[in-house]
Amino acid sequence: MSPPAAESYLSDGRTLWSWLTTHDHKRIGVMFLVLTLFFFLVGGLFALALRIELLTPGRTIMGHLAYNRMFTLHGVTMVWLFMIPAIPSAFGNFLVPLMIGARDVAFPRLNLASVYLYVLGASVTLWGMFEGGADTGWTFYTPYSTTTGTAVLPVLVGVFIIGFSTIVTGLNFIATVHTLRAPGLTWMKLPLFVWAIYGTSIIQVLATPVLGMVLLLVALERVVGAGIFDPARGGDPLLFQHLFWFYSHPAVYIMVLPSMGVISEAVCAFSRKNAFSYRMIVYSTLGIAFVGFFTWGHHMFASGQSIFGSGAFGAMSMLVAIFTAIKIFSWLGTLYRGSIAIESPLIYTLGFMFFLFFGGMIGVAYSTTSLNLHWHDTYSVVAHFHFIMVGATVMAFLGALHYWFPKMFGRCFPAKLANSAAVLIIFGFITTFVPQFLLGNMGMPRRYADYPPHFQSLHVASTAGASLLAFGFLIIAAYLAWSLKYGAVAGDNPWGSDGFEWRSASPPPTHNFHVTPEYPTGPHEYAREEVPHAA
Amino acid sequence: MPPEAVTEHWGSEDARKQAAYLGMWVFIATEVLLFAGLFTAYGVYRSVYPEAFRAAQLTMEVGLGTLNTFLLVSSSILVALAVHAVRGNRPGLGGALLLAAALLGIVFLGVKGVEYSHHVREGGLPGDAYRFAEVPRVGASLFFTLYYLLTGLHALHVTVGVSVLTVLGVRSASGAFGPSYATPVELGGMYWHLVDVIWLFVYPILYLS
């Protein structure tokens, strides 16, 4: 095969140094993609070890301490090193400037700094893992996290540093979307992925500093005995939970909003249709970003929070579910009268919609407050957030990877193999996490190294599913790696998509566009004549 | 970056300015939320331990705190005047005003240091190190922890601000800025005003009331 485009961002300087010092948003996006994939692998290996341990009650391959460290590292790696940066920092960096017809992001040097902050934070966290790793869970609940003897401090510091990387990325996107849109590209013509990244960025810049402060306080508690969260010194451990979830609940939307953006793009591209209700998707994106800040107390229904407080937080959480329901309705409507191509990104999209619906409905059930008392901190919660984090976000991540792989690297991948792998992943997911939901119904609490024997059969089913998932990921890694070098040359727009990013070459040249593109309509306007409604 | 590349990237000088301002405002928002966590903790514990907080507050040196407030507000005014001077094409005067503001910032840090040394002598230290006999430990140790966190984090911001103002002052005095290019001075000024405004919240809750 001949190399793809003669001149692209990939061929503009081939030395390692040219990558390490680049200001090009596309190269930064690719670097984030490689880094987050690496940590996805690390976190996935932890998950596999956990699943193997849970095959039998009692000890299977590791003791309690090893298990406790392992699930903490799984959570920390997946949340902060993979989920949060995965779609915004990798795909957002690569695509947002392309989608808005800009040459780069607003602050390219800051953008490069965010890579180094991420690497620094990740290294400190990794160092903590080698020091023995924390055993607090990714939530660092006090007073356990301030009293346990494990290496909590490096993990806290690592996450603190990664927080800055997140803030810088978010700040950059906000400024980029506000000031660098090409002439004629008005707000309501923006691609839905850009809207999703914009909403995410708002959460990132407003919530992350609170996390930084709370982690700092826990660190101080460990180092100098500050006493802020320590009941023995007059502090209140519940204040930690309030501050922590003030960040970490919106952080869930940092993880899921970008994936909704990916799906909005993929649904339109693979059904050759405009979004069924562009307006509602935009408003619900901003709605989730806003309301997400007022739902944190739904993590604390069982903590002794006031009854009224729990009710208010429960009702607010219902609103988020409404915003999500609107999106699902709009994506389904987009398929209506489309020209639907069954390609791997579309398969992931369908899986995404289904899992998001299920995960979301379990979330609605929690918000009724009374059901939460049974499900809180059980495997039902584990299943719920894996439905959202894996079933939705990872599906969307894989969908994005497949949809934009030709754009990023100018090569196609074997389509049939990709479709089979997508189906395998979806089945693997169902077998892994539906048993976990049922385990939660049975009353199996989370973070258990050992369990009463009547839970075993469902654990075995879940582990079997996890091995299917692992197998699926291996296949994907293999054919994508192969395609990087040997895949068919993609051409500029292999999917025939009307998304704005496809207007530049694939892979794009360093300057993205030779001529500034014009934007007479919004993205994905495949038809030129108007059909007023679905009659 | 050569000028033509700049216009290519930004479209226009206006967009560039707008991005710089927007970026600064977003940054200020993150700073405010960073302090918000501490203010929340203060509010919570003050309502839990009203007497201890009151007693600890009475041991604060209101005179020094008020002096510091005066210093910061004055330096903020100087910075505002400096921005005005640079916009009015008097970068030399602007530079002098910025350096004066930085000097006031340094005096502020000095006064803060004197206060800290008094607390250390009395034993008003955070957390475990607390050994201040006058006020009971429970609650008051939290007050002092929060005192050090709030003023310490603020002092860190003052230190950064002083460095920024010094660099800007020297560059302005050497004529680097003018009416067509005042953005760095304006952004530095915004940052200094933020530092000032945060102090205007820290001061009353720690020293007054």
Add this chain to the structure above:
Amino acid sequence: MNELLRRLFFLPEQGSTFAVKVDHLHYFLLLTTLAVAVGIGTVGIVFLVRYHRRTASDATPRVVAPTWMEGLFIGVPLSLFLLWFVLGFQQFVWVMSPPQDALDVYVTGKQWMWKFTYPGGPSAIDTLVVPAGRPVRLLITSRDVIHSFYVPDFRMKRDAVPSRYTDLWFEAPKPGRHLVLCAEYCGLDHSQMRAEVVVLSPADFESWRDAQRRNLPVAALPGANTPETMAVRGERIATAQGCLQCHTVTGAPHIGPTWLGLYGRKEPLEGGGAVLADEAYLTESMMDPLAKVVAGYAPVMPGYHGRLSAEDSGALVEFIKSLRPLRPGVTAAEEPVYVPTGR
């Protein structure tokens, strides 16, 4: 129907009155979810088959959702969600408000065990015995980190938070045994922090409790129904100020000396000597606890000077005076009055 759905969704036995209520909401919600999921799946598959891409250049129309349809798709889920919320929140309020006549049991979580104390004795580790058909209120706290008292059969859990009490009540309709698990991660042996609720018939429960009490010195606790005496007030303050975090009323030494039988006792002091635990000593120990520390205890108690009024400290002394070991066979009058702390 109930039994069928319970097994279908892998729910455990319904061991409390709340479990029956909440399971009905559970079925309603999950069945609706499944129905809508089938609906979405069908629509998706129909679209996929019907609008499958046939040629590379299929023309598609521009279709935009009409406003009424947008309204419908917001309104229908919203009303359904609100209905669920109203139903669920009613149950939540009901289950968060313990009835007046409940039997109180103090529950203390500790790495990695549960301790149950009945006012007036006895206390037990890892086995909670309760009568059937009577509401039981658990007053839950923790000695170290946060735990969560979880009984799957009751569909209920509550966090055990150090330095404060949370409460949880349930009524088990019939005798049986139910597993208790810790649901909040609390360290190494979190997964083995288990206990059991044993529900006895009321008669069996009474005889069990009498038998237990005969073997213990019992704290004579003041009556709950009489006007608030100094001692009752003292007990309320002891709970509110967290005294009971470190001092037991059962005779067991903890972080501080037990209060049971403390009044009038000669206590050996750290560093030699002894002191008679009278009103003066007790008050001094509240205000300046490190002045005279009883031998064998660490000097860790915070001073309460400025935090307790003279009346409060007097009431506390009265409360301690009331805690005398009784002759075997005499049972305590009533359960103590519980006042929730720091919400």
